Amino acid sequence: MKAIALLALSILLSTTYAETLHAVTETTLYSYLKEGQVAGPATELLKLNLQRAGLTDYSIHLYPWARSYEMALNRANILIYPIVRTPSREKQFKWVGELIKTQYHFYKLKVHKEIIVNNLSDAKRYTIGVIRNDVRQDYLHQQKFTRLTISAQREDNFKQLINKQVDIIPLLDKDAEALCQQLAFDCTKLERIYTLNGISNGLYIALSKSTPDPLVEKIRSAFEQLKAEGLVKKTIEKNQ
Known part of the structure; x- marks a missing residue:
């Protein structure tokens, strides 16, 4: 047997x-x-x-x-x-x-002085760009965020930010640098404003x-x- x-x-x-x-x-x-x-x-x-x-x-x-x-x-x-x-x-x-290891942060355009995020709830006031079925969309949805604009790919999501179609997007630092280079955007015009410890x-x-x-x-x-x-x-x- x-x-x-x-x-x-x-x-x-x-x-x-x-x-x-x-x-x-x-x-x-x-x-x-x-x-x-x-x-x-x-x-x-x-x-x-x-x-x-x-x-x-x-x-x-x-x-x-x-x-x-x-x-x-x-x-x-x-x-x-x-x-x-x-x-x-x-x-x-x-x-x-x-x-x-990873760490996600909310980014905004530096010119938007009026966008201030001191805690996660503050961010609910703003339109946030995310990627479909990505961990960032899932997390923000679980946290009862309703003003989410969904893109298929990260390049489209980043374009939403630099074209001022959304107020904030969550990114890794290295992703921000790479997307700036890829899309010929001046990264000094971005500002990191809040760390998403819940999905880092x-x-x-x-x-x-x-x-x-x-x-x-x-x-x-x-x-x-x-x-x-x-x-x-x-x-x-x-x-x-």
């Missing part, structure tokens, strides 16, 4: 790992298109992770965040990165490992809930090896 059980497990594992893994992401500092390929430090680390796990049958796709998120919520064998880990998302995904958590690699546990554990174990060797930190931070 033991031999039969081991044979069944072997067949299960070989079948599981034969299934194609689909990695999905959005345009960020850590994942982006370069010469027609998905690149960036998080993508480089992901490839190292999957290689260490012995996985070769996978694809990597860059989509608007809402599409990537929907796929990861509803399909098996979907890997999503980078994604903020929050209490509300905890049971929706199978978490692999943390890429880097780490960026992670995660797998869809219906992804088989043996596959999850194989990827998670490989990630822990890379982390122990210092390769997670080295790979993510080398281009910062």
Whole structure:
């Protein structure tokens, strides 16, 4: 009976790992298109992770965040990165490992002296730009914010701010710098006005809930090896 059980497990594992893994992401500092390929430090680390796990049958796709998120919520064998880990998302995904710590801040145009945010409730007076299905939209919705203007991608969200279509947007510091450069906007015209401690958590690699546990554990174990060797930190931070 033991031999039969081991044979069944072997067949299960070989079948599981034969299934194609689909990695999905959005345009960020850590994942982006370069010469027609998905690149960036998080993508480089992901490839190292999957290689260490012995996985070769996978694809990597860059989509608007809402599409990537929907796929990861509803399909098996979907890997999503980078994604903020929050209490509300905890049971929706199978978490692999943390890429880097994050801290979000509200930004405004410096010219708007009248916009003052000393606490989270103050911000409810203003129109805030967010990205569809992003952690910032989810968090502000949970905090009973009603004046949210939703964009599909971070570039569109940033344009809403610099075109004065919204009053405030939540950003990472490095995202603000990158978007200013990308859109040829003078970053000295921005002002950071409030830190969103409620969602300043780490960026992670995660797998869809219906992804088989043996596959999850194989990827998670490989990630822990890379982390122990210092390769997670080295790979993510080398281009910062």
